[in-house]
Amino acid sequence: MPELRYIVGQVIAFTLFAIGLGYFSNSPTYTHHDPEMALIKLSFSHASQHKEECRRLSPEEIAALAPNMRRPMDCPRERVPVLVEMTMDGNTLLRKSYAPTGLAHDGAASAYEKIPVTPGQHKLTVRLRDSNRDEGFDYEDGININLVPLQQFVIDFRNSSFQFY
Amino acid sequence: MKKLLRAGFEHIEDGFDVLFGPKWNPFYQLGALGWFYYWIVIISGIYLYIFFDTGITEAYQSLDYLTYEQWYAGGIMRSLHRYASDALVIMMMIHLLREFAMDRFRSSRWFAWFTGVPMLWFVFSAGITGYWMVWDTLAQYIAIATTEWLDTLPLFGEAIARNFLSDTTLSGRFFTLMVFLHIALPLFLLFIMWIHIQRHASPRVNPPLELAAGTFIMLLVLSIAKPALSNAPADLATVPAVVGLDWFYMSIYPLLDYVPGLTVWILLVTATALLLLVPWLPPGQRNPVAVVNLDNCNGCSRCATDCPFSAITMEPRSDGSAYEHEAVVDASHCTSCGICAGACPTATPFRRRSDLSPGIELPDQPIKELREKTITASARLIGNDRVIVYGCQNSLNPEEMAGTGAGVVTMPCIGMLPPSFIDFVLSKKLADGVFLTGCRAGDCYFRLGIKWTDARIAGERDPRLRQRVGRERIGNFWAGLTRRKDFFRELAAFRMRLKNLASSQPEKQPPPAASENDREITHA
Numbered sequence A: 001m002p003e004l005r006y007i008v009g010q011v012i013a014f015t016l017f018a019i020g021l022g023y024f025s026n027s028p029t030y031t032h033h034d035p036e037m038a039l040i041k042l043s044f045s046h047a048s049q050h051k052e053e054c055r056r057l058s059p060e061e062i063a064a065l066a067p068n069m070r071r072p073m074d075c076p077r078e079r080v081p082v083l084v085e086m087t088m089d090g091n092t093l094l095r096k097s098y099a100p101t102g103l104a105h106d107g108a109a110s111a112y113e114k115i116p117v118t119p120g121q122h123k124l125t126v127r128l129r130d131s132n133r134d135e136g137f138d139y140e141d142g143i144n145i146n147l148v149p150l151q152q153f154v155i156d157f158r159n160s161s162f163q164f165y
Numbered sequence B: 001m002k003k004l005l006r007a008g009f010e011h012i013e014d015g016f017d018v019l020f021g022p023k024w025n026p027f028y029q030l031g032a033l034g035w036f037y038y039w040i041v042i043i044s045g046i047y048l049y050i051f052f053d054t055g056i057t058e059a060y061q062s063l064d065y066l067t068y069e070q071w072y073a074g075g076i077m078r079s080l081h082r083y084a085s086d087a088l089v090i091m092m093m094i095h096l097l098r099e100f101a102m103d104r105f106r107s108s109r110w111f112a113w114f115t116g117v118p119m120l121w122f123v124f125s126a127g128i129t130g131y132w133m134v135w136d137t138l139a140q141y142i143a144i145a146t147t148e149w150l151d152t153l154p155l156f157g158e159a160i161a162r163n164f165l166s167d168t169t170l171s172g173r174f175f176t177l178m179v180f181l182h183i184a185l186p187l188f189l190l191f192i193m194w195i196h197i198q199r200h201a202s203p204r205v206n207p208p209l210e211l212a213a214g215t216f217i218m219l220l221v222l223s224i225a226k227p228a229l230s231n232a233p234a235d236l237a238t239v240p241a242v243v244g245l246d247w248f249y250m251s252i253y254p255l256l257d258y259v260p261g262l263t264v265w266i267l268l269v270t271a272t273a274l275l276l277l278v279p280w281l282p283p284g285q286r287n288p289v290a291v292v293n294l295d296n297c298n299g300c301s302r303c304a305t306d307c308p309f310s311a312i313t314m315e316p317r318s319d320g321s322a323y324e325h326e327a328v329v330d331a332s333h334c335t336s337c338g339i340c341a342g343a344c345p346t347a348t349p350f351r352r353r354s355d356l357s358p359g360i361e362l363p364d365q366p367i368k369e370l371r372e373k374t375i376t377a378s379a380r381l382i383g384n385d386r387v388i389v390y391g392c393q394n395s396l397n398p399e400e401m402a403g404t405g406a407g408v409v410t411m412p413c414i415g416m417l418p419p420s421f422i423d424f425v426l427s428k429k430l431a432d433g434v435f436l437t438g439c440r441a442g443d444c445y446f447r448l449g450i451k452w453t454d455a456r457i458a459g460e461r462d463p464r465l466r467q468r469v470g471r472e473r474i475g476n477f478w479a480g481l482t483r484r485k486d487f488f489r490e491l492a493a494f495r496m497r498l499k500n501l502a503s504s505q506p507e508k509q510p511p512p513a514a515s516e517n518d519r520e521i522t523h524a
Helices: A004-024 A059-064 B002-020 B030-051 B058-069 B071-101 B107-133 B137-151 B160-164 B173-196 B209-225 B261-277 B302-306 B339-343 B367-379 B398-402 B420-427 B449-457 B484-504
Strands: A029-031 A038-046 A082-088 A091-098 A109-117 A120-129 A139-147 A152-158 A161-164 B242-244 B312-316 B325-329 B387-392 B407-411 B433-438 B474-478
Touching: A004 B002, A004 B071, A004 B209, A038 A082, A038 A120, A038 B160, A082 A109, A091 A109, A109 B160, A120 A152, A139 A152, A139 A161, B002 B071, B030 B058, B030 B071, B030 B173, B030 B209, B058 B071, B071 B107, B071 B209, B107 B137, B107 B173, B107 B261, B137 B160, B137 B242, B137 B261, B302 B312, B302 B339, B339 B449, B367 B387, B367 B407, B367 B420, B387 B398, B387 B484, B398 B407, B398 B484, B420 B433, B433 B449, B433 B484, B449 B474, B474 B484
Parallel strands: A038 A152, B387 B407, B387 B433, B433 B474
Antiparallel strands: A029 B242, A038 A109, A082 A091, A082 A120, A120 A139, A152 A161, B312 B325
């Protein structure tokens, strides 16, 4: 028969342990986003245009290639970076260039940005450049939104157009 | 730092010894408690899985059903699942820290340490995938924070956090993946847990029944008093700004808001690598391992049975002897504890006709030397309360013990002491009593030394202490490092008992030291 003091000891120790276990299993709370703010997420995965145009190979160049690798065209795989600009009520929220993925820089450029903003009525404009051009953008879209606190507003770019949800 | 940590642990454990008693002290059962919590998690998890639906809304609904409509079974199982998982993390972390503090990871013991470290990743990953499956606001936070964190690794072409942009793009297949991971990770964990204890003979995987009952009742009461509940359903159109984290599993997440994710990965991987390398940073001193003297080994296998680290195997005889087997020491497993020498029936100090060379012993601390030390230590003892103290080298300082006027003989582990030495001391009147000390009861540095010693003296395990030896002249106190005062008090009380014995009993001649312990082992 176990000694009574050990049973009492277990009760005391396990009660304290249970209190700690129960408390820290979901407390204290953690605030990782200001509850007064909304959040805009800009995210896309987009394959931009190739950096260089395809070029027809000369017969000499084709002949210089291994027989099993001969092809009429040379198409460099590398893509241009994707440039994105986002403005809210005329103020720039984001202007950033996204490099293509992959060792040969031939994959899609991937973006994932989180921007906390004040709630309220806003005009959002997004522009995207995915070509070799030096000026301007290839795509542009805008939306008037009324953001509420804690709202998550997502801007995606799929099938050559901006998606808002 | 380690000494401080060890002393800190021992002071806390003193308190728990008072509350629980040494047999139930949870600090001596951390690994076993970890196993116990693991099985609670598994059993409750199997029950939850029966009712769990994989789907964006179905997952949440099925858990709500369990929590509210089936609160008496499913709800309690869910809470047990959570709290046992949390308790598992606590046990695991304390176990890790304690093994470090007690220096139980060096030399041949690297294996258990090394295989224990990957468990941290499996336990945390399994826990996080579990929270993810609920698909409430906490799961939403965890899913987004985890995938964003994974995206900081240069592994994924497209950001996987994009899967959680909106409810319209979220795929139900993702829950199937989570269920798979949440089952596969604990199974891998079990496999590693099994490997973790491979080098331990008689591994402690079950806590004492009373302790198991106490901890289970604690979890049950907590489950009823504060059941695990879901938060509001996940809604990807809203940011879950304030979350009640399970801090046992999610302490790392707030860090991700302040430190770049890649830096956190580098920190974690570096910390893991350092933990893995701890046994070799710096490498511990390797003492000579046990050696077998085939001339005196009769293949009785007691050393193999008693070795706490499965370092001895019995192999077919290689010397042409008539005995069937011989003991073979695996040097990579041997921790040089000497428990094998304590188990060897030929390690008897009564041997006179031949040199005292047992079948197995530590080359740097031979049994012959133990006998010489015993005789030397007894030579200066006077009075009718003369005591020989046999102690281990992982507890109290021998010089301090010698300051009490006792003759002190130490060895790597008290389990190295053949019981015939007690008989030898008392029957040869080298002392009036024998006092044994070492690590704390239930927490032998070499795992089983105290347990085997107690059993040998009680006559429950070979080699047994002979019946003729008066047990009233044998005392013990398992002191560890910190119980100095208690040790001296117990030793003084023991000596007082010896004095009383001397005054109450007429002096008797001890029976002749004959029979089994005196017999030489002869070989064909």
